Amino acid sequence: AKDNSYQFELVGPVDHPAGLGENSLTLDIPISVTDFDGDTSASVNLPITIVDDVPEIKTATPLFLDEDDLPSGSELSKDSLAASGSFDSVEGADTIVSYQLDLSGNPISGVTSGGQAVMLVQTGVNNNNYTYQGQTPDGKSVFTLVLNADGTYKFTLEGVLDHGVQGEDLLTLNLPVFATDVDGDTAGINLPVTITDDIPTIYDSSITRVEGQGTRTVQLFQDPVEGDLNYGADGSELTSFSADDSGIYFKQNGIDMTTVDLNGSNQTVFVHKTLNGVDTEIGRLIVRTDGSISFRPNDDLDHTDAASIDFTVHVTATDGDGDTSTADLDISVTDRNAQIDTSSVLSFEDKGRDGSILGTDNANTQDNLSGLDTTPAKVDLVINLHDLDRNESLGDITIRDASTHNGTFYYRNVNGEYIELTPVNGSVVLDGSNVIQSFNGEFVTLENLYFVPDRHFA
Incomplete structure (x- = not known):
């Protein structure tokens, strides 16, 4: 200006040397003075220093996944194996153009899957969107991370990671991410991804x-x-x-x-x-x-x-x-329960009417029993006890639906007398105290139950 003052206005970013942060760039602008009649002075440099702006990543959304959601995991109702988030970034004047993982070292040293070391590998880039995998030496992917240029990201769990503590413990991967602006300045942050261990379960x-x-x-x-x-x-x-x-x-x-x-x-x-x-x-x-x-x-x-x-x-x-x-x-x-081995009675009509049972009418000549055994028919009942480890023996003997047998049951007491068993509620019961039995190894035979068929039934 005529009063020897000057003004400089920065209207856009100026590229600075890449990767040097808030470095300075000095512009030497030559200035000369011209008087009224056209004389011009020698020029001098007007130094203008411009400080570079840099990006900043303030926060990263932490991600959480669980191994029990894997296809082989123990959770029946599966949740998603992918988790997404975004960086809270201040881009600065130069604008952030990409987010990448810092692979200069081994950021997940000591992380293993099935005992094999897991390494971070960049597997793709498309329009400044970067894809990484955690791989075992055989090339198997355990997880995939996509870092998009707009500051969003997605982590997908594809396999198990070894956890060092008993139970459903947590393993956190702190993945080093850096953002890069137009002139190459960077800002970094750790992206935390926490994975819950799955455990086996056996049941009583x-x-x-x-x-x-x-x-x-x-x-x-x-x-x-x-x-x-x-x-x-x-x-x-x-x-x-x-x-x-x-x-x-x-x-x-x-x-x-x-x-x-x-x-x-x-x-x-x-x-x-x-x-x-x-x-x-x-x-x-x-x-x-x-x-x-x-x-x-x-x-x-x-x-x-x-x-x-x-x-x-x-x-x-x-x-x-x-x-x-x-x-x-x-x-x-x-202990094995006893089983009936034999249960039968063989008789003919009017058998048991030889007078040995009081109260029954005796057989006569018309019954045609000449030469036949007319004593009551003994019931053949043999029980397999399987073993005698608990002093097994016969107890009460119950005959159900007694009326359907067309005859009368008796037991013979120790005095040789036949005692009628009277039906109660359709069944006859020989009380265990009246049972006479004999043993042959694991088999026991009932010795005193008899049957007399109804008169002229056949």
């Missing part, structure tokens, strides 16, 4: 068998309510089992033990316990790595001490990153 179960009954199998990984198998995202298997304090132990290849490690393979043992003072093999137990357990009881077990032989097997499962779950398998072997 029970097996009840009658001695000598066949094998029963249960699956401990199966949720008793939802029905799905909860192996967990890290993959798990049964790793050990042990005996409770009921006095049982396991025998395998002639070796006695109370704890068995599966070591990656199915194990078959025989359960032993002292019964009535005798070391007894109770049955065969098969424990499989996939969570299925089978038990088959032996026959003729001694139940002198109790009606059932009860014990518990403590089971442990372990997943790929060391998380464990425990459960109890309760096993009960009950």
Whole structure:
């Protein structure tokens, strides 16, 4: 201006040397003076210094994901495996053009998946939108991160990450992100991504068998309510089992033990316990790595001490990153109930009318019983008790629907007298106190129940 003053107005950004932050750029503008009659002075430089503006990332939205939402995870109702967020940035005069991960070092050193190291790899860029993957040495992607130029981002969990603590612990990846403006200035921040560990779950179960009954199998990984198998995202298997304090132990290849490690393979043992003072093999137990357990009881077990032989097997499962779950398998072997081996009576009409039973009319010549046995017909009833470990014997004998048998039942007392059994509510009952029985090993025979058919029934 004529008064020797001057004014400089900055109307747009000026590129500064890349990556130097708030550095200064000086413009030397040559100035000369001209008088009224046209004389011009020598020029001098007017220095104008412009300080570069730089971007700033104030905050990053933290992301949270859970391994139990993976296809192999334990959660039945899956949530999304992708989480999105955005950076709160001050772009500055030069405008931010991209967001990238700083891969100059190893920002996730020590992070593993299934024991293999995970490395961050840039896998693509499109219009300044950058894509990265966390990969194992075989190229398998564990997660994918997309950083968009507009400051939004998306993290997708694709596989498991090893967690170092027992249970559903948290692993946070602090991913170093930097924003770059038009003239190359950068600003950085850590993007926190927290991943919850999935764990295996095995459930308490029970097996009840009658001695000598066949094998029963249960699956401990199966949720008793939802029905799905909860192996967990890290993959798990049964790793050990042990005996409770009921006095049982396991025998395998002639070796006695109370704890068995599966070591990656199915194990078959025989359960032993002292019964009535005798070391007894109770049955065969098969424990499989996939969570299925089978038990088959032996026959003729001694139940002198109790009606059932009860014990518990403590089971442990372990997943790929060391998380464990425990459960109890309760096993009960009950005494076998007695079974009827033979139950029949063979007679002919008017049999039993030889006068031995008071109150019945005797047979006569017209009955044509000459040469036939006219004594009452003995009921042939033989019971298989299977074993006599609990002093088993016959008790009350009940005959239902007595009126349909077309005759009368009697029992013979110790004096040789026949006593009629009177129906009550359609059934006749021989009281156990009146039973006469004989034993032959595990079989017992009723010796004093008789039948007399109705007169002239046939």
